Amino acid sequence: MKASQPSAPRLRVWQSWRGLGAWNYYFLLKFVLLWQGYLNFDALSNLIFAAVLLFPLPSLRVHRWRQWIALPFGLALLYHDTWLPGWRSIVSQGADVTGFSMGYLLELADRFINWQWIGVGFALLVGYLFVSQWIRLTTFTVAALLWVNLSFLVTPFFASKPVTAAVQPTVTAQPVAASGTDNKVNGPPTDANLSAYLEQFYQNESRRTVRFPDALPADAQPFDLLVINICSLAWADLDAVNLSTSPLWSRFDYVFSNFNSATAYSGPASIRLLRASCGQPSHHNLYQSAGQQCYLFDDLARLGFTSQLAMDHTGEFGNYIGNLRDDADMKSPLMSQAGLGHELTSFDGSPIFNDGQLFTRWLENQEKAGTARTATFFNLIPLHDGNRYVGSNKSADYRSRATTLLNNLNTFMDQLEKSGRKVMLVVVPEHGAALVGDKMQISGLRDIPSPGITHIPVGVKFFGMQAPHSASPMKIDAPSSYLAIAEMVSRAVDGKVFTSPSMDWKTFSANLPQTPLVSENENAVVMEYQGKVYIRLNGGGWVPYPS
Template structure:
């Protein structure tokens, strides 16, 4: 009887395993475990199947490995929290204006030397264990398990996260959902599935479209003239203050009102300015920021209709990122830019432009107010000395954040004292654009703000009424409910007649009662971060929602 033999090229004889690609996937598993990846389970499984597919020809097998290299690199990038290609392309022109020293500094920050060390140890361990263990079997099993878990739990609850929410942090549980003034906010009574999170976001934006501040059509005959000065600070959050031990700076004690849970809703300067200038309407999506808005949304236009002359100050040129153009086109702020001639500068920005001394600019503003004939003014002042990459004139290295922040807060505190002595009636609103990302997290390195993380968008907002007859409280009244720009607009509308300045006493609780509350939802062009049932979730590039790594 002839022995029947199987052909030499039977497919099962050509299974070669993953070889060095095992280390590729093991590295991803380790980064996923520590929360450094936005892991896409199914594309990785497909890529693994492509690598394992038996190919009889050794030559074609080698070509498969060559073809797999760019695919693997692209998939690895896709699995990271790094900015998407669209974001990089949209900001490419801005990157070209960065100084070489700043680009080198960013590159050095990008490298996580601790993780490089972990990867080296893993490589040695893999090379050692692969002599006796079929690592491919473990890799395949692990990736199949991740896909099964992902299908049964789309929210990826198996990722290690910190479930403890601090009441003082932007990820604190919103236990006060039923508080007065917040009855119209979206409900959060379903599990955090992808569908529920998307529905919650859509409901939020639908409800925000219906919210607006009602300003009086005219001022009463006994209205008191005063000035509104809005100081919009780039790169200052509670996390930055805590990192530099400036959360208890004397400036904050001088405030009459402090919003301790204010959300800037974005991590970039242009969108932040537009949101502030359109504060009289509910929070729009990032896309809608660059669409025509109802005229009643523009805070400075509402004030102008009541006789407040618009004024504009910058401590920079406003050229970078078309900032000044955005103020005009999207924020409807057409006031001429106050002259910067003769103002000194100790700092230069990351693109080499001068940053003018803020105290000198504020004093110039005060001098012009004294000499001017306008009874009421509304001024928008944007300042950027805390922006990442700024350096002292003549220096090549970026200036440390702490001394810059200390000086700026000292200058603002000093100016409030000068303003108090001037006898003018002024409503000062200090509202940062966003934080500096001084301390990075698992999603993005220090200084990177492509993702509007809670630490970046949780900003200190203070209001000080200068020239009042009523005595200062001694410590500011804290607004502890989740708030955003609509609350500022509402407070301005309540004070617009100026009568509070001549009142012998002020009921601050009544004045701030029922201010609009706004759920913590922040958005950049390609990233949305929102709080749901006391925990933050993120969606990148229109994909699925995942828990924000803690």
């Protein structure tokens, strides 16, 4: 009878350490991305995840099960650590995405593939497989995770105490001050201070308003106000396609060189523009009712201006026209688009009508109307990402579309000059196209309102004046936003600038309202504080915007 074989000694829990194995590569890749500024690294969550993977399990089978079960959690944590849109943003934009054409969806998917980083990932994988033959990498991974967590904890611990924002009592709205930068928060950029600064900004803005006169004087001169709101046009886009020095910009009387659109999406941008008579509200309050004095076109309507609405698209995508009706109080009927040609098709398959023909139709309508006071809101989208020429499935080249649009505007300005009509033209893009991506977003993605997207060119031009124009446009370099436009309109509302034999261009634009850089989408806030830009995603903590 054979003697029974002695059983293998049973390992105790604290003797069952097995290391991170292939998860070392996962963390190595994250460290490299963090070092390059491509991650919004959640240090504590990653440390906890590593602890779960390291917790000793005597059973080798259970340990292997854990490795596989951890995969979806690891992928979710990786997504959480990226700058990609959060689930709230995906849900909120989901209905719009379903309207994209299949070709545009495939094009967007291709942009998410960064072949350079795929190559880096492969090189890191080879390096990991080679080094792991001789070195126990788990020790270095855990040490790095502990160091990152401690660095995040120690830095705020030694920072100065948060500065409490001085909350001023609510006061009756007064004529707008030149500057909106009287914020009392000026301590180090801690989470508390940055949040306090943002809250103080909103409080300051809630008290700012542009006062239009109760009535026009008897000698007021009728004129047309024409506001052209262009989708996807920022200084960064113009620089990318070498159009920032286009002759068009030299034709304006005023050019705002430091204007912030305050958002990266069309609906909110147009609503903010049409509510320009009051200070900048938060994204949430943008969709709450505002005082009647906040709606720029309502202010003008009370002074006898007839409101008009014109677009080169249907306005159906994203319920754009519905948002104008509900949240910007734009009740005017849409100018007829019947008979207009179209060379471009939108990213959702709908037609984009010829802007040159649209401008000509508007001018013909104005000439038929005579000298009545009008205020017209134009919205143009030929530069939107994913637009394509009729008959093509490929996105049209941005530069060619931008050149066509600028040429159409240039021709329209020629027509206005020849017509002799008194017109105040204000060109205000909605936001940029994000032609050049950054470490946070790929090209074309605008979930985060980065400065490159919200820094837009704004021009103001007067036609039909008796006074001579300056040889070159006057640049307004102060940080500005929509309140400055409303103020400029209010200064011209009596129309006397058109009949005066002389014009003091500098005095007319003096002491315009200034607005610090604060931009928002639904789940992201980007803000300048003490000369540096910070970002907060999904209500989390503030981090420096990666450069």
